[in-house]
Amino acid sequence: MEFKISRELIHELEVLIQENKEQEVFHLLKDMHYADVAEIMEELDDYGAIYVFNTLDSEKTAEILLELDEEVRIKILKSLSAKEIADELDELDTDDAADIIAELPQEKKEQVISELEDVEHAKDIVDLLRYDEDSAGGLMAKELVKVNENWNVLTCVKEMRAQAENVTRVHSIYVVDDEGRLKGRLSLKDLLTTSTKTPISEVYIPKVDYVKVDTEGVEVARIMQKYDLEAIPVVDELGRLVGRITIDDIVDVIKEEADKDYQLAAGISQDVEADDSILELTKARLPWLVLALSGSFIAVKIASTFQGAMNDFPVVFFFTPLIAAMAGNVGVQSSAIIVQGLANNSLSGSLWKRLIKELLLSLLNGLFLAVLLLIGSHFIIGVDYLVGFTVAISLVSVIILAALIGTFIPITLNRFGIDPALATGPFITTSNDIFGILIYFSIAKIILGF
Known part of the structure; x- marks a missing residue:
């Protein structure tokens, strides 16, 4: 059964720490899994987390270090001497020990290495530190x-x-x-x-x-x-x-890559977490928001060139959010499927075959949605058939273009060595909004003649 932290447990632990009852704290936590203890420590303040860490034996605390959030782990490491850190690392496999040492300042890193009792263990750790952390050399352990x-x-x-x-x-x-x-x-x-x-x-x-x-x-x-x-x-x-x-090291890689792709798809350009500072979060989010704002300005500028429609067919402007939203949604759907295929290495066939398949799929979806739109706009909103037909034709055209863009861009980015996850975020949504508005008003002008 999965362990769940309760407010009562945290309160009990905080009281024991405040009263300096070390033995009671030890007995309360000694039989818990190290991952659960790490989760508990993250709920305590800095003093409480350090107190718990110092109470348990090194065989368990070494594993706890690996499970702790990076911010909490750094605070724990700062409270320990080089010898104490070395004692913890002696309990770990070389790859895990190297990961922890890599987080230390250079001076303390050298002190910790010099304190390691097992010379062979120390040599293996130093060897691992020379590899890039995102390479096989940085992920591997020497124990085999x-x-x-x-x-x-x-x-x-x-x-x-x-x-x-x-x-x-x-x-x-x-x-x-x-x-x-x-x-x-x-x-x-x-x-x-x-x-x-x-x-x-x-x-x-x-x-x-x-x-x-x-x-x-x-x-x-x-x-x-x-x-x-x-x-x-x-x-x-x-x-x-x-x-x-x-496999445990690879699970971490997969999780980190998934988190990175998810953030890129959401329009976050840097690897950040919810607990990061406001400045760091702003730096990660703002560039894409600026891009989205710029795209919106372009869309507004395009719409403003069709002011003649406002006098003769004002209802046309009411459908603008619908066209923009469908363009963005279809584009994100198409790009998400392609990005997933690229990530899993399961995308087969040439680019042209992929585009033709997406064209047929988007045409089928577009026609079905256009019929629903045509019926709904006339019987629910009361729009005449000519305007409804105009919006329906525009919708099919926009869906086809958005699907093709959502397919073409991630594949192209991938071929140039750029993370294709970029294509599932505000970039694809904004570009489809712009093209969607342009196509919509261009078709409306041709059919309605304003």
Whole structure:
């Protein structure tokens, strides 16, 4: 059953902290999952969060650090000495330890590394810090189980036992040559059912999916998702096995990428959160709002050139919001489908085939909506058939154009290396509003003759 924070629990904890009842706090939280404790700490003030952290043992607090919101984690780390931080990192896998060290100021980062007791652990962490955080090298952990192709099964099992002590979970057994180059993977079933004197070179599976240290994180996620992998090995420029990436790290990448795309689609140009400062939120939102305002000015300017219609057919202007809204909605629908296909790498066929398909789809939808509009405008609003027919023709035209723009723009952006999620936000809505108004009044002028 999922843990739920209650106001009563937080109040009880706050009282215990205020009364400095350390043992009671410890017993209250000791059996809780570290992710739940992190959630509780985020509900407390700074003093309370630090108090709880100092009360629990390092084996648990190390995991709590990873789950905390970045702002809270930074405050906790500031309250700890370099030695205390090093003690926490000794409990973590190298990739998680490297992520935490990367958040520290340079001077404290060096102090913490120097305090790490396990020299090999420290060397692995330093090695990981040289990679870009969004690359396979920045995502991987050094902990893994590997065997040499020249060993026999008996030697292999002995070495695996020794290596497994430092690995939280064994997903795969990798096979390397004398130079450390990745050669394949080893099936646990084959290992258990083969004679102890059999060379590993005779039983390992040479086919193994892998990524290079400079592979982008989103590409790693795509590969692991496509082949349904729990872990994937990472090799360096020479093909040597240097680490592995597990599914929990990739879930974080997918979530971050989804959050980024969602914000872009909503017209937020920077990675921000609800608790960020007003200045940071303004910087992220304002550029797109300026773009939307500029587009609206253009739409107003276009409408103002058709002032003649105001005298003879004022009802035409009443349908302007409808045309603009349908253009924006259809454009966002089309672009969202394309962006999703690009993100999942499931978009097939040429651009022209995609545009033709979207043309036929939008024509079908447009005709259906135009009939509803024609009937509704006459019997509900009382508009004569000529004006209704004009609006209906405009609606079909606008829907077709909006669908084509919503399809063409994200594909084009993607080919130029620009995040196609941009095409699902105010950019696509504003451009479709402008074209929608222009098409609407142009068709109205041709049919109605104002």
